[in-house]
Amino acid sequence: MKIIIINGPNLNLLGKREPSVYGSETFEAYFNTLQSKYPKVELSFFQSNIEGELIDKIHETGFSFDGIILNAAAYTHTSVGIGDAVKGVETPVVEVHISNVYQREPFRHESYIAPNAKGIIAGFGLISYELALHSFLP
Numbered sequence: 001m002k003i004i005i006i007n008g009p010n011l012n013l014l015g016k017r018e019p020s021v022y023g024s025e026t027f028e029a030y031f032n033t034l035q036s037k038y039p040k041v042e043l044s045f046f047q048s049n050i051e052g053e054l055i056d057k058i059h060e061t062g063f064s065f066d067g068i069i070l071n072a073a074a075y076t077h078t079s080v081g082i083g084d085a086v087k088g089v090e091t092p093v094v095e096v097h098i099s100n101v102y103q104r105e106p107f108r109h110e111s112y113i114a115p116n117a118k119g120i121i122a123g124f125g126l127i128s129y130e131l132a133l134h135s136f137l138p
């Protein structure tokens with residue numbers, strides 16, 4: 001099973017960025033733990049701060065992978081382009097957020113991904129990614 005985690009802008013700063021909201025673990029450390037916990041899953045990871053690169057990665061993986069776990073971060077709330085990319089591919093996409101976006105500012109309550117996502121997981125810290133991974137397991 002081939003699953004990719006795609007992280008959007010500012011998520012490269014996890015561990016340093018607003019630790020009270022996003023925790024103090026780096027994504028790389030979390031990803032290594034996740035990989036070793038699920039050795040049978042071909043798990044890969046991509047992060048970009050650039051909207052078009054995220055769209056390109058969704059296109060690249062969206063016809064051959066079994067699942068995409070997408071935290072589009074701030075672009076979730078603004079990007080028609082990423083929303084259209086999710087709609088345009090065959091691979092199911094699970095929208096993930098580390099924080100509970102519905103407890104936060106109203107602009108974080110809107111998502112261009114959600115209408116075409118398989119599901120949404122938000123608010124469980126980095127474990128949100130593992131819960132999304134579970135949704136793809138047999």
Ligand code: DQA
Nearest residue numbers: 010071073074097098099108
């Ligand atoms: C986030 C929530 C977004 O509103 C925010 O812009 C992020 C991270 C989360 O994982 O909680 O950068 O997607």
